[in-house]
Amino acid sequence: MFTRAQRHRFLEVSKQATRWYYMNQNTDKQPWGGMKNSSDQGRFVYEYYPAKDQGRAAGVWAQALGIMALGAANLGGKDLNWWERDDSIKLAAKYMCRLQVNRPDKPASHGGFCEHTPGDMHSYPRDAATGGIGLAVLHHITKEDKFIDMAKDFCHWYRDYGSAKDGWPHITYDLEKGEGINANIEPGLESNDTSFIRGDWQAGGGLAYYYLGCISGERKYIDDYFLPLIDQLVILFEKFPYTEPDYGFHGSVPVSFGNDDFALVALLCAYVCTKDKKYYEIAKGRIDDFEKYWDEESGSFPSFGGTFTSGITLKVIMDIEEKFELCAPSEKYEDMIKRIAEHGLGIQAFDYNNVRVHGGFWGQTEYGVSKDRIHHRSTGYASIFYSMLGSKELIPYYHALGWDVPEK
Numbered sequence: 001m002f003t004r005a006q007r008h009r010f011l012e013v014s015k016q017a018t019r020w021y022y023m024n025q026n027t028d029k030q031p032w033g034g035m036k037n038s039s040d041q042g043r044f045v046y047e048y049y050p051a052k053d054q055g056r057a058a059g060v061w062a063q064a065l066g067i068m069a070l071g072a073a074n075l076g077g078k079d080l081n082w083w084e085r086d087d088s089i090k091l092a093a094k095y096m097c098r099l100q101v102n103r104p105d106k107p108a109s110h111g112g113f114c115e116h117t118p119g120d121m122h123s124y125p126r127d128a129a130t131g132g133i134g135l136a137v138l139h140h141i142t143k144e145d146k147f148i149d150m151a152k153d154f155c156h157w158y159r160d161y162g163s164a165k166d167g168w169p170h171i172t173y174d175l176e177k178g179e180g181i182n183a184n185i186e187p188g189l190e191s192n193d194t195s196f197i198r199g200d201w202q203a204g205g206g207l208a209y210y211y212l213g214c215i216s217g218e219r220k221y222i223d224d225y226f227l228p229l230i231d232q233l234v235i236l237f238e239k240f241p242y243t244e245p246d247y248g249f250h251g252s253v254p255v256s257f258g259n260d261d262f263a264l265v266a267l268l269c270a271y272v273c274t275k276d277k278k279y280y281e282i283a284k285g286r287i288d289d290f291e292k293y294w295d296e297e298s299g300s301f302p303s304f305g306g307t308f309t310s311g312i313t314l315k316v317i318m319d320i321e322e323k324f325e326l327c328a329p330s331e332k333y334e335d336m337i338k339r340i341a342e343h344g345l346g347i348q349a350f351d352y353n354n355v356r357v358h359g360g361f362w363g364q365t366e367y368g369v370s371k372d373r374i375h376h377r378s379t380g381y382a383s384i385f386y387s388m389l390g391s392k393e394l395i396p397y398y399h400a401l402g403w404d405v406p407e408k
Contacts, residue, residue: 001334002389010341010390011077013348016359017383018073020374021066022088023355024048026057039118042091047364048356048374055356058376059116061127063096064134065380068397071141072384076391093138096131100150101157101175108161108178111153121176125162125169126250126261129205132158136211137397151212158208159225167228169205171196171251196251201261203233207398210269214403222273223408230270230279233263237282245293247302257293258306262398264313268320269400280326287317290336299339300367307368308381311340312398315388319401341389344382349374 002010024045026032032040040057044066048055058066070089099114113128114120132154139147162180163169170180182195206229213221236254245257256263264283271279290310294301301307314333321327344361347368351357356374361382363375388395396402 001337007390010386013345014069014073014076014383014386014390016348016350017361017379017386018070020359020379021070021376023358025088025091027091040095042093042095044092044376045356046376048360049372050351050354050357050374051372057116059127060096060099060113061130062376062380063092063099064130064137065376067092067096067134068137069380069383069387071137072387072395072397074141075393075395076387089138089141096134097150099131100154106178107157109157109175111155111157112162112173112175113154114175121174123162123173123175124171125158125173125180126171126202126205128154128162129158129169129208132205132208133211136208136215139215140396148212148216151208152216155209155212155221155225158205166232168198168232169202171202197254198236199250199254199256200233200236200263201250201256201259202263203229203236204260204262204266206230206233206266207262207269210266210273211403213273214405217404217406219406219408222406227270227274230266233267234278234282237286242286242289242292245302249303256303258301258303259309260313262309262313265316265398265400268316272320272400273405280320284317287313287333290314291332294336295367296339298367299336299341299343301340302366304364304366305377305381307340307343308378308385311337311344311385312381312388314340315385316399316401319394319399323401337389341386343368344385347371347378348382
């Protein structure tokens with residue numbers, strides 16, 4: 001699909017994006033505010049506003065995404081300062097793991113993740129699920145079995161407490177009270193009685209179950225945890241067939257347009273582990289609809305991070321179609337991926353005098369039109385996307401392939 005020169009260009013994009021992560025990570029070598037021995041050791045930046053010289057620090061899902069981006073870059077190009085990324089991954093893992101609740105005496109919170117800092121007693125379970133995915137990726141990178149145990153603790157919590165009785169994840173969860181609600185509970189945000197809307201994006205958290213089944217070799221995490229959630233996603237899609245886009249971010253609409261938080265990738269995982277074509281066909285139908293809300297002129301998608309989430313999804317389905325010989329390579333998919341790749345090159349920021357900017361991606365905007373903040377959402381997803389395009393190796397993070405699926 002791409003020339004050798006293009007692949008090297010994409011690996012360089014990924015290198016600079018991951019450089020933004022480890023150059024902005026709080027470490028004793030480069031401490032935030034000049035203070036060593038910080039409890040924020042290993043923490044990444046969530047977003048940064050150059051005009052104000054202000055930003056926010058990462059929580060659980062940002063830590064996990066940074067780990068995946070760094071790991072993908074390691075696989076994509078080991079000659080690209082991999083040793084710096086390796087140290088960064090280890091430090092990031094330590095901070096993320098401190099966010100996991102270790103209270104066996106309190107099962108309603110044990111295994112879940114605090115949202116931002118250790119001791120936070122609120123959680124967004126879909127964010128926490130990215131932490132669960134991150135644990136599986138850490139095992140993939142390090143081969144340390146402790147990450148399997150931690151991933152099991154998370155998945156048990158996610159299914160038994162972080163989800164409703166029907167298995168669909170809560171949108172918010174109070175770790176202190178041990179109950180899930182669908183209203184704001186984060187400190188500083190007033191709780192209210194207005195429920196968020198269940199959406200397809202929540203099913204993307206099922207990747208934590210799928211990856212755990214693969215790294216543990218225990219099929220139950222696929223059959224008893226993952227597939228029941230995906231079958232509910234199928235019902236949701238049947239209830240809301242594509243008509244016209246109902247634009248809105250997570251929690252405001254039932255079906256996402258742009259950033260579905262990898263729900264379609266999870267659906268494709270269901271095909272890979274069952275070979276039931278209904279999962280593939282439903283996913284393909286939805287992916288074929290991408291062109292109906294994709295901005296062909298710019299190559300961008302709606303929703304925060306939607307351009308790169310959609311690009312990863314397109315790459316995943318193309319890889320699956322090739323591996324299982326489901327159809328001929330789609331020229332439409334190839335064209336969309338190429339256009340996304342070109343668009344992304346225009347929103348990577350470079351400022352050699354500002355480490356908070358250099359190599360990061362402008363983000364948290366519809367169609368990539370605004371450049372007011374560097375955001376890890378676009379930076380992390382873009383880094384994985386470009387690693388997928390540039391690497392000769394398959395990048396398994398946010399992918400259905402590259403994992404050892406246990407036999408049924």
